[in-house]
Amino acid sequence: MEKVENIVVIGGVAAGPKVAAKVRRQDPTANITLLTEEEYLSYSICNLPYFIGDIVKNPKELLVREPAYFKNIFNIDTLLCHRAIKIDTAKKEVKVLDLETQKEKSFPYDKLILATGASPIRPPIKGIEFQNIFTLRTIPDAIKIKSAAEQAQRAVVVGGGLIGLEVAENLAKRGLETTVIEKLDQILPPLDRDMALLVEKHIKAKGVDVSTSDGVESFEGKRDGKVYIVNTGKRKISAELVVMSVGVRPNVQLAKEAGIELGTTGAIKVNERMETTVPDVYAAGDCAETINLVTGKTAWIPLATTAAKQGRVAAINATGGYDSFKGVVGTLVVRVFDLNVAKAGLSEKEALREGFKPETTIAVGPDKSLDSKEIMVKLIADKTSGCLLGAQIIGQGNVDKRIDVVATALNFGATVEQLSKLDLAYAPQYGTAMDPLITSANVLRNKLAGETVGISAEQVKAKLERREDFILLDVRSPREYQEARIEGCRHIHIYELAKKTGELDSQKEVVTYCGSGLRAALACRILKNANFKDVKYMDGSLKAWPYELKV
């Protein structure tokens, strides 16, 4: 094993500190230098929205580790406010600008690890230079936004992704009248539209204005240099505070200039040992690519969890060991007011885009036996292989547990059948004897076997709008039906259905619905037994219906 004298790590958040600490554990004597252009080291980016919302009160609580910790425990020199400006891969040297003294320094390296992270996109919209238009990525960003929020009454968040929604919620909870503007026709782009619509409904009910298929055309300010108006294609919104949350880009300029190859995603190309295309240079975290294990394709999914794992792998390989990072399955979770929203693997639209033949299902169930809350599980599987492709789970109940099970199952290429038979833990405080995830998998197995056919709320809505000739059948109890129903439905209580099939035209397409899909699916079986030729049930039924009901 070659002797490593100098190890330089560029990047002070997530992957960088992880690399440095692990390098020291592997190599007791190397000189380790951890550089960051920021004034803070090793903090939690994911907690920043909650600092704005005062859930995290003090910036110090955002810090994971302080420089003294690295020095005292690991004998690692951490240099804050030091910007790496050039990598000379031939001389194996990093040129660094000390932002305080404005002096340049050089650091030789035997091994170099790039953990340069990602930066928020700040699109060149007219008026973007006005004050109080922020992006959120660093502690100073968060401090500025919080301080501006203290004086503002109205805020606009541009971008309805995960961070955008977290920021919007925290601003709204501070009492600001908050609007989210999203270019796409749905918030939370990684989700399918059907699930995203339900989240949108929830956010609106909490008092946050959401405008989809809408983009900012310009900002208007006043003489004081501050923003006052956000112009979208649709309207003018007054706001004294704007947070741009339209995505991030990997920080790759330094690598690119050094001749380190970028991948198709625009992030730094690495192999599973986190090696870049240049010898002795590694990359980890948000600046690096990875593999989506569900598709087998290169992906760029910048997340703190991945950064930590990649950092460890890079550190082990950079110190003469062997480790590999095979990839991710695209797991995410976000809390949106009272709603937990999670995803792993592919959405239905992503599965289609990737050339799979997806079958999907939506099932609703209680998350526990005692003191339960509801969750809705959408599963996506490949019709050809029967393999699970992904899941989206939302609800006030516990979704993170189920998504972690899905993520683990996806990691091992599980079939839907395997998912349906997992030995998940049960006691009344934690779950139900048949977990909603297990039930969903069984419902999906029925579909994959051709025993039942589902149809989405969106498709039913479209059929109604096109005035198609089909029977929409509400099979709930008379009381439920009286309370609220989909306009244009017929009603036969499931208890009566077997006797009353003669009242319906068995040659017509029938779509059944109930509260959450269970009785609707049973109704399909009853109709099939009565020789109806085309019966479907509405997936998730009224629980998954994001539109108006007739009351």
Add this chain to the structure above:
Amino acid sequence: MEKVENIVVIGGVAAGPKVAAKVRRQDPTANITLLTEEEYLSYSICNLPYFIGDIVKNPKELLVREPAYFKNIFNIDTLLCHRAIKIDTAKKEVKVLDLETQKEKSFPYDKLILATGASPIRPPIKGIEFQNIFTLRTIPDAIKIKSAAEQAQRAVVVGGGLIGLEVAENLAKRGLETTVIEKLDQILPPLDRDMALLVEKHIKAKGVDVSTSDGVESFEGKRDGKVYIVNTGKRKISAELVVMSVGVRPNVQLAKEAGIELGTTGAIKVNERMETTVPDVYAAGDCAETINLVTGKTAWIPLATTAAKQGRVAAINATGGYDSFKGVVGTLVVRVFDLNVAKAGLSEKEALREGFKPETTIAVGPDKSLDSKEIMVKLIADKTSGCLLGAQIIGQGNVDKRIDVVATALNFGATVEQLSKLDLAYAPQYGTAMDPLITSANVLRNKLAGETVGISAEQVKAKLERREDFILLDVRSPREYQEARIEGCRHIHIYELAKKTGELDSQKEVVTYCGSGLRAALACRILKNANFKDVKYMDGSLKAWPYELKV
């Protein structure tokens, strides 16, 4: 496919109703009869302790489905208070005693599914016939215990397993002075002793008396026929209420008499299609065996979750379809006051018994970034293969999520390395960027690679008691050390250790400890670099130390 006319299901809880409902969904026309000797159908056994504790107020809340549901939705005849007394496998007929009329009836079957469940063991202890000595399995049992508890001041629970502890907690919360008597040297027999001791400490702190390595020798009553004294080998305990919770046995008498083969575990032998050794007779749920997927061996682990899954498989196969149940990984979870306790796979002692070479680790961490509580993860792996064998997780934080991930990983034969790289969901409300499970897996990988060596609290305690010549080194801060420490330790703060290694004899065995193990492991690396020949760190350190500290 043969025509099935009559399907008989024996058993009204968990597997039985599941079988009947699924049979109907598969076969619209068969005559389905669901028999139970009980007066209640389809209720949650797992909720019974919480009915005693008034968390579940009404017996009706215990019911999952009522007979009318089965009749109206599924056209299934449910016969309550009907005891199956004989199976004639030649004539394909079940003889049944109507417990209300005391008349016998016969039910022909094409397919028979046994879901006869299990019954609590009532050991032949002297005085067991006194009143107010109960077992808990059915709704009437729970009603009787609750009613007795209303008049009692003191209770004894015999058996410190899952149900025993749940009952003890609920009695204690009702205000009864409660003692748990356990024959083994630990409560919660599926757990390793180190973890069980921590749970025991917690229960005692909540005011429940726990006596291990202790058994009931006799009960003493008074002329009113009621129990008043519980005599154990160690003492006499006054009690007006005793709950026997020393385990359950599968209800196999009916099957055995019919010539249906039992397995080595004493439960009904089945293949993965849930077929017994007699054609057209299936068994599912607590009366049937299964496979432990970690050992590949036959096992009997009666749980509601398994019953539901086996029931579905039996129903599909009994109606001409094909499905299989491969087995379980031994997942369990139980809430003990404020502590969540979970296990999947093998314990360390079970791994040893099964001939594995286990390596273990205990790691402690916060369950979330925001509003976190602690969890302690013990992982067990096979040194030879690097495969995960099991986990035990306890703490006030979320353990069920992590155990479900472990259960899923075990299902796919995961290695510890694979566990360490799972793409688990993270946002500050749900976890940490490096989940305690991921961290534990990494710590265990370090051990498996021979980079670090651990030692258990129990072993350290034994070394101290044997007055072995070794250095027990506390590496916490001076303030922590002053507050409380293990008697007989030396103290060098980790910040000073690299400079002060000369103060210690490098030829002696050194065991380091800190708060939870992290700094202790780092200290080992420092000592190893200083050429100490034998350094170990205490797994879980003080968090895993169930004994007294010097204050």
